Amino acid sequence: MELIVNSIIPVFILIALGWGFKRFGMIEEKAEKFINNLAYYLVLPVMIFTAIYRADFAKIVDMRMIGGLALSALLVFCVACLIARFIPQEKRGGFLLPTFRTNIAYIGFPLIMNAYGATALAQMGVITAFITPLHILLSILYLNVTYRGTGQNMGKIGLYIVSDPLVIASALGITFSYLKLSLPVFAVNTLDMTAAMGSPLMLIAVGAGLKIAKIKHDRLLIAASTFIKLILQPALSLLIFTFIWPLTGQDFKVAVMCFAFPSALASYIMVKQYKSDGELTAAIIMMTTLLSIVTMSGWILYLGK
Numbered sequence: 001m002e003l004i005v006n007s008i009i010p011v012f013i014l015i016a017l018g019w020g021f022k023r024f025g026m027i028e029e030k031a032e033k034f035i036n037n038l039a040y041y042l043v044l045p046v047m048i049f050t051a052i053y054r055a056d057f058a059k060i061v062d063m064r065m066i067g068g069l070a071l072s073a074l075l076v077f078c079v080a081c082l083i084a085r086f087i088p089q090e091k092r093g094g095f096l097l098p099t100f101r102t103n104i105a106y107i108g109f110p111l112i113m114n115a116y117g118a119t120a121l122a123q124m125g126v127i128t129a130f131i132t133p134l135h136i137l138l139s140i141l142y143l144n145v146t147y148r149g150t151g152q153n154m155g156k157i158g159l160y161i162v163s164d165p166l167v168i169a170s171a172l173g174i175t176f177s178y179l180k181l182s183l184p185v186f187a188v189n190t191l192d193m194t195a196a197m198g199s200p201l202m203l204i205a206v207g208a209g210l211k212i213a214k215i216k217h218d219r220l221l222i223a224a225s226t227f228i229k230l231i232l233q234p235a236l237s238l239l240i241f242t243f244i245w246p247l248t249g250q251d252f253k254v255a256v257m258c259f260a261f262p263s264a265l266a267s268y269i270m271v272k273q274y275k276s277d278g279e280l281t282a283a284i285i286m287m288t289t290l291l292s293i294v295t296m297s298g299w300i301l302y303l304g305k
Contacts, residue, residue, distance in 0.1 A: 008107070011289050014200055018207020027208045035205050039269045043201055045169035046194045048132055051105065052173025053183075055129035064245040065123075065255045066130045071244075072237045072259060073131065076100040076228060077138050083224060091221065093143050094277030097270060098263035098284040099225040100233070101135050104128050105199070107292070108261045112254065115300055120254050127258055129177065133170035135264075140164050143274040166270075202265040209268060210282040218280050225263075225284045230295040234260040253303045260299045262288035 021027040027035070080099040084092040102108070104124060113121040144160045161167060175181070183191075215222060237256045241247045247255055263285045272278040 005293060008289060008293050011107075011203060012286075014203035015207035015210065015286060018204035019210050020207075021204070022208040027204075032205070032208050035201060035208070036269055036272045039198070039201050039205060040273050041165050043194060043198045044266055044269060045165045046191050047105070047198045048136070048166060048169040049173040049176075050188075050191050050195050051125070051132065052129040052170060053176050055126045055173075055177050062247065062251055065241075065247060065251060066127065068240040068245045068247075068255060069127060069131055069237065069258055070134055072233060072240055073100060073134060073138070075236055076233045076259075077142075079228065079232070080225075081142070087221065089146065091218075091277045091280055092146055093274055094271050094280035095221050095225055095284070096142060097139050097267035098281050098288065099228050101139065101264035101267050102229070102233075102259050103261045103264045103289075104131075104258065107289075107296075108258070111261070111296065112257060115257075116250055116253060120250055123251070123254050124258065127254075129173065131258070133167075133174065136164075136166045136170055137161070139267075139270055140167060143270065143276070147274045147276065166266075199265065202269060205272075206265060206268045206282045206285055209272065209278045210286060211279050214279045215283045215287070218283065221280065222283050222287050226287050226291060229263055229284075229288050230260065230292055234299055256303060257296075257299060260292075260296055262292040 018027070022032065077096075077100045080096045084096050087095060105128070108124060109121060112124050140161050148160060176183070234256055237259050241252055241255050263281075265285065268278055268281045268285060271281045
């Protein structure tokens with residue numbers, strides 16, 4: 001519990017800083033747009049590339065785990081898509097992305113390391129290399145069809161998808177990792193320095209886009225997204241790895257916990273790029289992060305250390 005609290009509190013401090021900077025005029029509209037563009041076109045692609053680049057696809061992870069997590073992600077994506085059909089179009093992306101995307105890097109890695117050890121952390125790293133590209137492809141496909149699909153053929157939408165910086169970063173990361181290509185030390189150090197900006201930058205951006213009144217106005221959507229993210233998605237993983245692709249021991253615990261973390265920070269940056277409801281996404285990220293203190297503790301106790 002102490003580790004969870006110590007992982008969550010810095011998140012809220014940085015979100016509060018972003019909110020305060022925006023409220024007191026220290027972050028203006030142009031600066032906020034610059035931060036979002038910097039995160040989307042530089043920092044996020046570098047974070048994705050470096051995470052996948054370091055993964056060893058040949059070791060550690062049982063492919064049943066990858067298949068089960070992909071199935072869980074697809075099922076939750078479909079549930080979120082179904083719910084999104086009944087809400088205004090401008091809110092759909094802002095609701096859907098944080099509902100099925102998970103914050104593995106900032107919250108998940110330290111929690112898994114403390115709860116289950118270094119081997120589990122290595123498993124989580126390889127899982128990220130497989131699941132992150134799937135999340136990105138589903139997100140970009142949905143956003144393009146929802147916000148750019150009107151009057152455009154699928155070929156043009158496909159071009160948007162393959163030219164997206166996050167898709168390119170995922171493809172390059174997989175290529176370098178699979179072929180075991182090495183970068184020079186100075187390049188790796190440069191990428192690491194750039195990636196280190198990621199979480200603080202995105203948290204400040206989330207805070208800048210947060211409107212407290214939004215939580216009350218969209219409370220039903222926020223509640224639905226939070227329930228799906230923190231309860232339904234890990235429960236689906238538990239059922240999949242109990243009855244469809246049975247896993248045991250540490251593999252089972254890591255697989256279930258993979259989707260028990262709060263909403264991914266990157267969801268906000270992507271939603272803003274596609275002019276969807278970033279304020280809704282920011283509110284969902286804040287709420288899932290807050291309530292995950294209780295739910296992640298509950299899942300760890302249920303699964304056992």
